[in-house]
Amino acid sequence: xxxxxxxxxxxxxxxxxxxxxxxxxxxxxxxxxxxxxxxxxxxxxxxxxxxxxxxxxxxxxxxxxxxxxxxxxxxxxxxxxxxxxxxxxxxxxxxxxxxxxxxxxxxxxxxxxxxxxxxxxxxxxxxxxxxxxxxxxxxxxxxxxxxxxxxxxxxxxxxxxxxxxxxxxxxxxxxxxxxxxxxxxxxxxxxxxxxxxxxxxxxxxxxxxxxxxxxxxxxxxxxxxxxxxxxxxxxxxxxxxxxxxxxxxxxxxxxxxxxxxxxxxxxxxxxxxxxxxxxxxxxxxxxxxxxxxxxxxxxxxxxxxxxxxxxxxxxxxxxxxxxxxxxxxxxxxxxxxxxxxxxxxxxxxxxxxxxxxxxxxxxxxxxxxxxxxxxxxxx
Numbered sequence: 001x002x003x004x005x006x007x008x009x010x011x012x013x014x015x016x017x018x019x020x021x022x023x024x025x026x027x028x029x030x031x032x033x034x035x036x037x038x039x040x041x042x043x044x045x046x047x048x049x050x051x052x053x054x055x056x057x058x059x060x061x062x063x064x065x066x067x068x069x070x071x072x073x074x075x076x077x078x079x080x081x082x083x084x085x086x087x088x089x090x091x092x093x094x095x096x097x098x099x100x101x102x103x104x105x106x107x108x109x110x111x112x113x114x115x116x117x118x119x120x121x122x123x124x125x126x127x128x129x130x131x132x133x134x135x136x137x138x139x140x141x142x143x144x145x146x147x148x149x150x151x152x153x154x155x156x157x158x159x160x161x162x163x164x165x166x167x168x169x170x171x172x173x174x175x176x177x178x179x180x181x182x183x184x185x186x187x188x189x190x191x192x193x194x195x196x197x198x199x200x201x202x203x204x205x206x207x208x209x210x211x212x213x214x215x216x217x218x219x220x221x222x223x224x225x226x227x228x229x230x231x232x233x234x235x236x237x238x239x240x241x242x243x244x245x246x247x248x249x250x251x252x253x254x255x256x257x258x259x260x261x262x263x264x265x266x267x268x269x270x271x272x273x274x275x276x277x278x279x280x281x282x283x284x285x286x287x288x289x290x291x292x293x294x295x296x297x298x299x300x301x302x303x304x305x306x307x308x309x310x311x312x313x314x315x316x317x318x319x320x321x322x323x324x325x326x327x328x329x330x331x332x333x334x335x336x337x338x339x340x341x342x343x344x345x346x347x348x349x350x351x352x353x354x355x356x357x358x359x360x361x362x363x364x365x366x367x368x369x370x371x372x373x374x375x376x377x378x379x
Contacts, residue, residue: 078245139203157308222331288338289319
């Protein structure tokens with residue numbers, strides 16, 4: 001039995017990047033059609049690496065290799081990989097590809113902040129404080145985001161893009177000088193989830209400050225994973241795995257009739273090795289972490305994750321992995337728990353019933369801290 005771990009990007013690349021599409025660059029993915037577990041990237045803007053590990057008998061003959069459709073390509077500044085178990089006669093590859101492309105196109109025109117004609121860009125450009133009609137999908141993503149902002153005490157906030165840019169993790173890259181308290185305070189006057197209203201029927205958003213802007217890059221991949229899964233189920237596809245830049249959802253069984261399995265990476269620089277392998281059946285998983293996405297100045301490491309409550313980057317501790325039913329929801333909670341850290345994060349997870357595992361790196365040693373819901377889900 002072999003175990004293959006593939007690094008997605010060299011560790012020398014420490015800062016957020018942008019691709020030509022305008023979506024924040026995520027660690028690229030490499031597909032391995034023969035395996036039931038494979039390497040996947042972390043979810044930008046704040047996702048730590050999850051690894052799929054390929055496990056298969058080395059001497060398996062070609063005639064005994066399981067049938068599996070594998071599709072992959074670029075999307076939202078990263079790549080996607082879809083695996084569907086079954087024989088060619090039972091899989092309509094063209095229909096699956098069309099559904100993938102349709103979800104990508106709709107998500108791009110609705111939620112990309114770098115397309116001037118997107119729904120979110122039109123909302124951001126408007127100075128009006130009246131209700132502005134938006135697609136139902138964008139209203140749903142904002143509604144989920146705002147609810148989690150409230151439930152987390154503001155540890156998650158889709159209005160903090162100006163702060164992210166000020167700290168050097170936006171399109172302009174690392175700043176010549178770090179923002180001072182006066183600049184942070186000035187930026188925070190025109191941001192905050194409390195300044196954003198959402199209505200689902202008819203779908204619309206409203207600003208309480210004319211300069212408020214929103215950025216859903218951190219949760220849009222999770223939404224896209226959920227929608228793709230719904231489309232596949234509508235096509236009658238029951239056994240599949242969807243990965244968009246580290247947001248992973250799996251249903252049914254893989255090509256060998258086994259439960260899909262993934263390995264959570266050790267959150268230590270330059271060591272792409274698994275920390276723990278988990279099974280994934282009719283569920284989603286994602287991680288968040290800082291150990292490869294930062295810049296250093298004068299001996300101080302600045303994380304790409306900004307705490308909306310303070311306006312400053314968080315301190316790195318390792319990574320956090322979340323398991324749940326909805327990729328969109330756990331996307332947002334991953335950011336929350338990353339911001340809170342292991343102690344306050346586990347307290348919130350116990351209160352909210354969140355299945356989470358913190359992998360803590362201290363002095364080169366690793367330890368784990370798990371919520372009750374995680375331990376129960378992994379039994």
